[in-house]
Amino acid sequence: MRERASGTLEVEDRGGILVARVHGGPHQLFGKDIADRLDALVDRADRDPAVRAVVITGAHPDRFVSHAEVRWLQEGGAAVPSVGRRGASAIARAARAADRAHLGGALSRTPLGPAVDLERVHQTFLRMNSSGVVYVAALNGSALGLGAEFAWAHDLRVMADDDIVIGQPEVLLGIMPGGGGTQRLTRLVGTHRSLVAILEGKPFTPAEALANGAVDDVVPSEQVVARAVELAEHFGTRSKESLAAIKRAVYFGGSMSLTDGLRVERAEFLTTVLSADGQEQMLDYMDATDATGELPLYTPGVYAEALASGRVPHVRSTAEAVAR
Amino acid sequence: MRERASGTLEVEDRGGILVARVHGGPHQLFGKDIADRLDALVDRADRDPAVRAVVITGAHPDRFVSHAEVRWLQEGGAAVPSVGRRGASAIARAARAADRAHLGGALSRTPLGPAVDLERVHQTFLRMNSSGVVYVAALNGSALGLGAEFAWAHDLRVMADDDIVIGQPEVLLGIMPGGGGTQRLTRLVGTHRSLVAILEGKPFTPAEALANGAVDDVVPSEQVVARAVELAEHFGTRSKESLAAIKRAVYFGGSMSLTDGLRVERAEFLTTVLSADGQEQMLDYMDATDATGELPLYTPGVYAEALASGRVPHVRSTAEAVAR
Amino acid sequence: MRERASGTLEVEDRGGILVARVHGGPHQLFGKDIADRLDALVDRADRDPAVRAVVITGAHPDRFVSHAEVRWLQEGGAAVPSVGRRGASAIARAARAADRAHLGGALSRTPLGPAVDLERVHQTFLRMNSSGVVYVAALNGSALGLGAEFAWAHDLRVMADDDIVIGQPEVLLGIMPGGGGTQRLTRLVGTHRSLVAILEGKPFTPAEALANGAVDDVVPSEQVVARAVELAEHFGTRSKESLAAIKRAVYFGGSMSLTDGLRVERAEFLTTVLSADGQEQMLDYMDATDATGELPLYTPGVYAEALASGRVPHVRSTAEAVAR
Numbered sequence: 001m002r003e004r005a006s007g008t009l010e011v012e013d014r015g016g017i018l019v020a021r022v023h024g025g026p027h028q029l030f031g032k033d034i035a036d037r038l039d040a041l042v043d044r045a046d047r048d049p050a051v052r053a054v055v056i057t058g059a060h061p062d063r064f065v066s067h068a069e070v071r072w073l074q075e076g077g078a079a080v081p082s083v084g085r086r087g088a089s090a091i092a093r094a095a096r097a098a099d100r101a102h103l104g105g106a107l108s109r110t111p112l113g114p115a116v117d118l119e120r121v122h123q124t125f126l127r128m129n130s131s132g133v134v135y136v137a138a139l140n141g142s143a144l145g146l147g148a149e150f151a152w153a154h155d156l157r158v159m160a161d162d163d164i165v166i167g168q169p170e171v172l173l174g175i176m177p178g179g180g181g182t183q184r185l186t187r188l189v190g191t192h193r194s195l196v197a198i199l200e201g202k203p204f205t206p207a208e209a210l211a212n213g214a215v216d217d218v219v220p221s222e223q224v225v226a227r228a229v230e231l232a233e234h235f236g237t238r239s240k241e242s243l244a245a246i247k248r249a250v251y252f253g254g255s256m257s258l259t260d261g262l263r264v265e266r267a268e269f270l271t272t273v274l275s276a277d278g279q280e281q282m283l284d285y286m287d288a289t290d291a292t293g294e295l296p297l298y299t300p301g302v303y304a305e306a307l308a309s310g311r312v313p314h315v316r317s318t319a320e321a322v323a324r
Numbered sequence: 325m326r327e328r329a330s331g332t333l334e335v336e337d338r339g340g341i342l343v344a345r346v347h348g349g350p351h352q353l354f355g356k357d358i359a360d361r362l363d364a365l366v367d368r369a370d371r372d373p374a375v376r377a378v379v380i381t382g383a384h385p386d387r388f389v390s391h392a393e394v395r396w397l398q399e400g401g402a403a404v405p406s407v408g409r410r411g412a413s414a415i416a417r418a419a420r421a422a423d424r425a426h427l428g429g430a431l432s433r434t435p436l437g438p439a440v441d442l443e444r445v446h447q448t449f450l451r452m453n454s455s456g457v458v459y460v461a462a463l464n465g466s467a468l469g470l471g472a473e474f475a476w477a478h479d480l481r482v483m484a485d486d487d488i489v490i491g492q493p494e495v496l497l498g499i500m501p502g503g504g505g506t507q508r509l510t511r512l513v514g515t516h517r518s519l520v521a522i523l524e525g526k527p528f529t530p531a532e533a534l535a536n537g538a539v540d541d542v543v544p545s546e547q548v549v550a551r552a553v554e555l556a557e558h559f560g561t562r563s564k565e566s567l568a569a570i571k572r573a574v575y576f577g578g579s580m581s582l583t584d585g586l587r588v589e590r591a592e593f594l595t596t597v598l599s600a601d602g603q604e605q606m607l608d609y610m611d612a613t614d615a616t617g618e619l620p621l622y623t624p625g626v627y628a629e630a631l632a633s634g635r636v637p638h639v640r641s642t643a644e645a646v647a648r
Numbered sequence: 649m650r651e652r653a654s655g656t657l658e659v660e661d662r663g664g665i666l667v668a669r670v671h672g673g674p675h676q677l678f679g680k681d682i683a684d685r686l687d688a689l690v691d692r693a694d695r696d697p698a699v700r701a702v703v704i705t706g707a708h709p710d711r712f713v714s715h716a717e718v719r720w721l722q723e724g725g726a727a728v729p730s731v732g733r734r735g736a737s738a739i740a741r742a743a744r745a746a747d748r749a750h751l752g753g754a755l756s757r758t759p760l761g762p763a764v765d766l767e768r769v770h771q772t773f774l775r776m777n778s779s780g781v782v783y784v785a786a787l788n789g790s791a792l793g794l795g796a797e798f799a800w801a802h803d804l805r806v807m808a809d810d811d812i813v814i815g816q817p818e819v820l821l822g823i824m825p826g827g828g829g830t831q832r833l834t835r836l837v838g839t840h841r842s843l844v845a846i847l848e849g850k851p852f853t854p855a856e857a858l859a860n861g862a863v864d865d866v867v868p869s870e871q872v873v874a875r876a877v878e879l880a881e882h883f884g885t886r887s888k889e890s891l892a893a894i895k896r897a898v899y900f901g902g903s904m905s906l907t908d909g910l911r912v913e914r915a916e917f918l919t920t921v922l923s924a925d926g927q928e929q930m931l932d933y934m935d936a937t938d939a940t941g942e943l944p945l946y947t948p949g950v951y952a953e954a955l956a957s958g959r960v961p962h963v964r965s966t967a968e969a970v971a972r
Contacts, residue, residue, distance in 0.1 A: 027943055066943055073921055074930040088918035092911065115918060122910055129906075134523070144945060155519070169945055171894060172954040173933060174887040174925040178917030182897035183909040187515045191835045192861055195803070195898045199782070199883055199891060202955055213516055235523055239498040243523060246495060249506035250519045255906040258453075258579040261507040262446060263416065269502030270412035270439060272494075273397055281498040282398040295351050295390055297468060297493055306496040307526055458847070479843070511839045537840055559847055563822040567847060570819060573830035574843045582777075582903040585831040586770060587740065593826030594736035594763060596818075597721055605822040606722040619675055619714055621792060621817055630820040631850055 009037040010059065016052045017232050018045060019225065021059040028060035030146045031069030032117055039124045045133040052236030055228045056154070057138035062164060064139045065147030068179070072117065095119040118178060121146075125153035125180055129251045132244030134235040138228035140221065144169050144203060149179035152188060155247070156235070157214070158228045159206045160221040166214065167203025187255060189214055237310025245272050284314055333361040334383065340376045341556045342369060343549065345383040352384035354470045355393030356441055363448045369457040376560030379552045380478070381462035386488060388463045389471030392503070396441065419443040442502060445470075449477035449504055453575045456568030458559040462552035464545065468493050468527060473503035476512060479571070480559070481538070482552045483530045484545040490538065491527025511579060513538050561634025569596050608638055657685040658707065664700045665880045666693060667873065669707040676708035678794045679717030680765055687772045693781040700884030703876045704802070705786035710812060712787045713795030716827070720765065743767040766826060769794075773801035773828055777899045780892030782883040786876035788869065792817050792851060797827035800836060803895070804883070805862070806876045807854045808869040814862065815851025835903060837862050885958025893920050932962055 007029065010021040020041055024034060045051045058064040095115035128135050137143075137154040142164040151157055151166060159166065168181045176182070177198060186194040189212045197204070209215040219227045235243070245268035253264030272278045288296045296302045296312050306312045331353065334345040344365055348358060369375045382388040419439035452459050461467075461478040466488040475481055475490060483490065492505045500506070501522060510518040513536045521528070533539040543551045559567070569592035577588030596602045612620045620626045620636050630636045655677065658669040668689055672682060693699045706712040743763035776783050785791075785799040787807040791814045799805055799814060807814065816829045824830070825846060834842040837860045845852070857863040867875045883891070893916035901912030920926045936944045944950045944960050954960045 027937070063946075066946060070930050070934050070937075074927060074934070088922060089915040091918055092914045096911075118914065118917075122914070126907070126910075142946070155523070169951070169954070170920075171886045171890045172958065172960050174890055174923070174929040174959065175920040176890050176893045176897065176913075176917055178914060178921065180910055180913065182894060182913045182916075183901060183906060186898055186902040186909075187906065190514065190838065190861070191898060191902055194902070195895070196864070198894050198898065199803070199886065200955070201886070203951075213514070216520070238495045238523065238525070242495045242498055242500050245500045246506060246522050247519070249500065250510055250515060250522065252906055253507060254510035254515055254518070255904070255909070256579070257584075258507060258511065258576055259450070260905075261510075261579070262450075262504055263420075265500075265504065265506045266416045266442065266446070266502060267413040269442075269500055270415055272499040273502065274412060275498070277498040279398060282394050285497060286394050286398070289351070289394075298387075298390060298466070303493070303527075306493070307524065310496065311498065312496050479847070514838065537838070540844070562819045562847065562849070566819045566822055566824050569824045570830060570846050571843070573824065574834055574839060574846065577831060578834035578839055578842070580903070581908075582831060582835065582900055583774070585834075585903070586774075586828055587744075589824075589828065589830045590740040590766065590770070590826060591737040592830075593766075593824055594739055596823040597826065598736060599822070601822040603722060606718050609821060610718050610722070613675070613718075622711075622714060622790070627817070627851075630817070631848065634820065635822065636820050 007031055007034040007037070009034065009041055011041060014229065016050050017229055017236060018051055018054045019229065020054060020056045022056065022065055023059045024063075024065060028058060028063040028066045028141075029069040030065045030067070030150060031072050034065075035117065035121050035124065039120065042124055042127050042131070046127070046131055049240070051133060052240065053134040053136060053232035055136045055138050055225065055232050056150075057225050057228070058140050060141060062162070063141040063147075064137070064143040064166075065150055066142070067145030067147050067169075073175075073178075091115050092119075099123060121179060125150070128153050128155075130244065130248055132240035132242075132247075134232055134243060136228040136232045136235075138224045139164070139166065139215065140224050142166065142203075145177065145181075146179045148203075149177060149181045149184065152184035152214075153180060156216045156228075156231050157209075158217045158219060158224055158231065159209060159215040160224045161206050161218045162221050165203035165205060166209055167201075168198045169201045169203065171199060171201040185214070234310075239272075239277060239311070241275055241277065242272055245269070281311065285312060288312075331355055331358040331361070333358065333365060335365060338553065340374050341553055341560060342375055342378045343553065344378060344380045346380065346389055347383045348387075348389060352382060352387040352390045352465075353393040354389045354391070354474060355396050358389075359441060359445050359448065363444065366448055366451050366455070366457075370451070370455055373564070375457055376564065377458040377460065377556035379460045379462050379549065379556050380474075381549050381552070382464050384465060386486070387465040387471075388461070388467040388490075389474055390466070391469030391471050391493075397499075397502075415439050416443075423447060445503055449474070452477050452479075454568065454572055456564035456566075456571075458556055458567060460552040460556045460559075462548045463488070463490065463539065464548050466490065466527075469501065469505075470503045472527075473501060473505045473508065476508035476538075477504065480540050480552075480555050481533075482541045482543060482548055482555065483533060483539040484548045485530050485542045486545050489527035489529060490533055491525075492522045493525045493527065495523060495525040509538070558634075563596075563601060563635065565599055565601065566596055569593070605635065609636060612636075655679055655682040655685070657682065657689055659689060662877065664698050665877055665884060666699055666702045667877065668702060668704045670704065670713055671707045672711075672713060676706060676711040676714045676789075677717040678713045678715070678798060679720050682713075683765065683769050683772065687768065690772055690775050690779070694775070694779055697888070699781055700888065701782040701784065701880035703784045703786050703873065703880050704798075705873050705876070706788050708789060710810070711789040711795075712785070712791040712814075713798055714790065715793035715795050715817075721823075721826075739763050740767075747771060769827060773798070776801050776803075778892065778896055780888035780890075780895075782880055782891060784876045784880045784883075786872045787812070787814065787863065788872050790814065790851075793825065793829075794827045796851075797825060797829045797832065800832035800862075801828065804864045804876075804879050805857075806865045806867060806872055806879065807857060807863040808872045809854050809866045810869050813851035813853060814857055815849075816846045817849045817851065819847060819849040833862070882958075887920075887925060887959070889923055889925065890920055893917070929960065933960060936960075 007024045012019045099119040135154040137151040137157045139159040143166045168177045206218045210218045249265045249268045253261035331348045336343045423443040459478040461475040461481045463483040467490045492501045530542040534542045573589045573592045577585035655672045660667045747767040783802040785802040785805045790812040816825045854866040858866045897913045897916045901909035
């Protein structure tokens, strides 16, 4: 009987930026252990107001995450009689219900176990998309299958300019992506490019991924983590509430019908406008306008300064002083 | 107490093309006055069959619309106790109901006022998207926040090749776009490009906006209105009923699931096919085919002529003469 | 009275790849006859496990499909009094119900006939999108209107590098696309590019279509069918069940809200993981890993071999031999 790889996440706190290294055993696989650690990391990032961003990279020299631990996927299937599409739908629904009722643990040794595990991974990825924390993947090495899907669940991706690839090879094993690949890659690079890549099973090189928008930057291998931290720090300076509201409006509202999406945006917008922080900053903006006679965003240098620092510089006290 | 900017729209009728100039006060802001005038303009364009297109530009030398009047956004929030996401959702729903019941006026001095105003702006933008009138933004200057969102609500955008920008800086004020920016920009340039731009708060230069499809043309400053009018005239030659049906199918159906979107298209399609104009033109097309022995769209020169004039040239009388 | 063009599809079986040539009469039109033959072809391809892909091309020297037979569209409209959008919606719903109840034949001579025919064409195109069979359009010549919509319903498109075009000219006849053009082109090239092209009625040249992703390859005229067959053979080597599941997840799930789309993916994924073929291949993959000490997809040469053959090479027997 084969040993199950025992994976872990090694987390380092760099003053509000958590840098997590995936240790996925000799084959650098994403299995249940990694899924559990990731869930805990996302929890921590959401609960600790000091955490602004998370950078995730692979501890393996040339792999980010090779792909899912195949036994994890296969085992459940072996225990379940062949069920067809209707049956699979029913299992997916049951797993969702079990996850909501926190029955995951109780069911993990049953045939429903792997489907419940999958449901949990999906919920974790969705929480990354709903969060005010910025997630940056530092792709030090290849990411296939669930490795790629994990990368698509981040907000930004930096990839090493190396002989590595990212993509969805599942079709070549007679299966298909199950960790969101058909959905997130489709929304990232467009329906057709995504369809062709997943039907063929062919991964993207760093240059291809950069050209089609699947990754945001390609840098020399030794700079991948540094560049990812730089992006994490830059985006992490913004208001966490604003980031969360924007991510929810774009990821969820942006994939709905236009009218439904606009409703999502309006509810999120009103929350930020009614917040103490939003109120404070808008009042300050108006005071600065009165004091200087120009809108701050149109005052030379101010917009650039705001982009660098994450917020329009506070001029209220100055303005009040000037105004008196 | 600060004065509220009083804005207006100056509208010039150039034979079916309305050219509207936004006067937004010294700071060129989009406030309640502009919102009211725009609503009236959209009404007029929809009701007057002679109006085929509307070009909107800024009266300010180097601004299209600076952004929203901040006091307008802030005031409502100040009056409402902090409510969280659930409460904000409830306010958004109440505002929608109030707008439908035409209670906007009665509520405008209450804490719900600004949310009702926002709902009204959304309805106006949606009517621009549903209309058979072609809307072209002539971006003579910068457009930030609600200014950019107003531009995204047009069908086409022409931008001056100048030191100006267009985008969504809201995150830098601790808030987020609320006039449709997270939805329309996402559908215009793709989920990821939109997400990154809005999370960072960084606007596009004219070159960037052209490259990513956020604007359709960039021309020297002094030609912006002329080029926009040219596009308005070109697209405005098409059947107003067809334009309306196509816009609804693409903007609304195109953002639904494929099967729902196909249903929207079919209903719109049947309306145009059953219309007197559609029937007349199809009969004429068949007569021309019989008379000349070739399909008009494949007859040398005819397609080019149709693109220029807006409809396949009427050959029925000629064809009938020939056929007798 | 005009003769109705009688069209047909000439189908050649090249060992699992069906090559179908559209004979659309002297004007190469898509009418009811072609619709019926296509429906039968899609049936055959879905029912015969030996059929892996279908290549469709035009028998006409320089047309793929000119456009729809205009009389087919127009006749129904002539018989129906003008009904407006509400009425057209009702007709579309009635046609859908009639098609589901297999009443098409009984209604084909009534005013509802053409709407029922349209509904049938839509169902055929949707079955192409749901199928494990790969559809490749070999665009030997121009494709306008329904001809273009037929091409968008394929999975891949190869176009001749010739003086030909593909697009939606309907607006120039006072109507609009009704065979899915506003929906599939929108999802293929993005909302804005699709909107502008359909509002203007201007088709794409081969170079434009390649640049914006509307076609996948442009080759010299005499190589169009050969290149399409090559693509059909390449993609057709993949597991038919995987291809079907991926197509449904991307085409249907990919156009839903992210959360709904993820649900579609999960149900499709579980089906493939629970299938005998998926189980077999995953077990083999693990055996090969144990036998060689490396994951097959990371073993030099194996991924390239899998891409060429359509599946990760079977090493189970070898591995077992080695392992003993």
